[in-house]
Amino acid sequence: MLDQTDTLKDRLQDTALLPGAGDFAAQGRLAVRDPATGSVIAQVAISDQTGARAAVDAAQAAFADWSAMLPQKRAAILHRWHALILEAREDLARIMVAEQGKPISEARGEIDYAASFVQFYAEEASRPNIEGVTSHLSDAEMELWREPVGVAALVTPWNFPSAMITRKAAAALGAGCTVVIHPSAETPLSALALAVLAQRAGFPDGVVNTVIGDAATIVGEWTADARVRALSFTGSTEVGRLLYRQSADTVKRLVLELGGHAPFIVFQGADLDRAVAEAIKAKFATSGQDCLGANRFYIHRPVYEAFCARFTAAVEKLTLAPGMQDADLGPLIHDRQVAKQQAHVDDAVTRGARLLTGGRVDDAQGPLFYLPTVLADVSDDAAIMREETFGPVAALTPFDSEDEVIARANDSEYGLVAYVHSMDPRRIYRLTRALQYGMVAVNRTKVTGAPIPFGGMKQSGIGREGARQGLEAFTEIKYVCRDWA
Ligand code: NAD
Numbered sequence: 001m002l003d004q005t006d007t008l009k010d011r012l013q014d015t016a017l018l019p020g021a022g023d024f025a026a027q028g029r030l031a032v033r034d035p036a037t038g039s040v041i042a043q044v045a046i047s048d049q050t051g052a053r054a055a056v057d058a059a060q061a062a063f064a065d066w067s068a069m070l071p072q073k074r075a076a077i078l079h080r081w082h083a084l085i086l087e088a089r090e091d092l093a094r095i096m097v098a099e100q101g102k103p104i105s106e107a108r109g110e111i112d113y114a115a116s117f118v119q120f121y122a123e124e125a126s127r128p129n130i131e132g133v134t135s136h137l138s139d140a141e142m143e144l145w146r147e148p149v150g151v152a153a154l155v156t157p158w159n160f161p162s163a164m165i166t167r168k169a170a171a172a173l174g175a176g177c178t179v180v181i182h183p184s185a186e187t188p189l190s191a192l193a194l195a196v197l198a199q200r201a202g203f204p205d206g207v208v209n210t211v212i213g214d215a216a217t218i219v220g221e222w223t224a225d226a227r228v229r230a231l232s233f234t235g236s237t238e239v240g241r242l243l244y245r246q247s248a249d250t251v252k253r254l255v256l257e258l259g260g261h262a263p264f265i266v267f268q269g270a271d272l273d274r275a276v277a278e279a280i281k282a283k284f285a286t287s288g289q290d291c292l293g294a295n296r297f298y299i300h301r302p303v304y305e306a307f308c309a310r311f312t313a314a315v316e317k318l319t320l321a322p323g324m325q326d327a328d329l330g331p332l333i334h335d336r337q338v339a340k341q342q343a344h345v346d347d348a349v350t351r352g353a354r355l356l357t358g359g360r361v362d363d364a365q366g367p368l369f370y371l372p373t374v375l376a377d378v379s380d381d382a383a384i385m386r387e388e389t390f391g392p393v394a395a396l397t398p399f400d401s402e403d404e405v406i407a408r409a410n411d412s413e414y415g416l417v418a419y420v421h422s423m424d425p426r427r428i429y430r431l432t433r434a435l436q437y438g439m440v441a442v443n444r445t446k447v448t449g450a451p452i453p454f455g456g457m458k459q460s461g462i463g464r465e466g467a468r469q470g471l472e473a474f475t476e477i478k479y480v481c482r483d484w485a
Pocket of ligand 1: 155156157158159160182183184185215216217219220234235236237239240242243257258259260290291388390416460461
């Protein structure tokens, strides 16, 4: 097992230089910091444009053999990767805490979640990839073949540094693609550790390639390269739009998992204690740095004051500490995240909101520890009601009618997930139909998992990850018509 600091640092400095794990034409070092303390925990080799191209060279060279390998053999390697991830669960969780800051229980949960995608796609990889079609021509046989698209570029964020990699990579690899991976600069160690385990699992050289470096340079090289046939990106809508445009010239297959700005709707008649407990999870998991995080809480006016009081009381019990102390919340990832929380709180208060708790940094803990915060009576024109806050600030507002709350919930460029609490099945049916969200969660919060298609409508993204659809995103359909007459 790794302790934090020295052992971790030593081990990962070595791993960063293993083939396939970030050694592409190394051009310097990136300092990785622990957000809880600000101290440097590792130096990682970084690559430039030449390294990014070398990674595609390697992936392209490996593609023919990997895509031609029997699906069962690819599946066996994925199964080994899955087993190695679970074996290294504690190490991986501690690495994640050290660079990302989340509480250790959440980090362990993420490793399990990350591993579940590898297992799921190990199984999906060996399912049939040829479908028959009802013929519209006499004497002809028709089939649809699903073929791997080619080299796939995978670009991932820092908030789920392991699961966002495996959700993409296992699907792409299971489909028969080779991959080039660019993780966030904040969390390269989790990515490198997964790359090392992939190598130990037996992926042939060139199949899995992890490149650390300046994002615009590395990913820009990949979007410009016609050999990269698919791009799967998880991150902000702003960067997603940029990569969408950059991918146009080479007409890449795209999966974009972008921002969320989830509404959390509570009706009179819902189990209020349960709604409060689920609201705490929906807002404060990963310290609020979650694309599924609830941002806007619409509460039916007859239960509004009761919800505000119970929710605030529950929030005031939440604890905040460095991740290894396993409190409810850890530090935010960097000072821009802290500045955004404060800007959203100040803006809402200026527009008439009541600050019920929090609203500032917990100086006793350190500059990146933002107190869990509740704002009530937040007006719809406040920045927090329009933009993703991506942190531990909850904005509450009352509503009077079903039509009103549907209109307000849908009045957003985002459409990733919506949460609804009600015990009235007809109301739930109407809401589920009307909400323009890729996922609707009724009376609970944690609803995602490897077998379900995860993704958003509108500017929350394109395509789905997880489930069979996640693997098919890395394939092309080839229609074959054979006439023997
Ligand atoms: P980000 O968009 O800043 O970065 C994501 C990735 O893109 C990183 O690897 C980064 O290095 C890279 N990147 C940044 N600028 C780039 C550029 N100019 N060219 C190419 N690549 C670039 O996002 P983030 O701050 O790391 O993550 C937070 C965002 O991710 C939030 O908006 C959140 O909602 C979103 N997110 C979405 C999902 C989902 O599944 N929908 C999951 C997790 C996070």
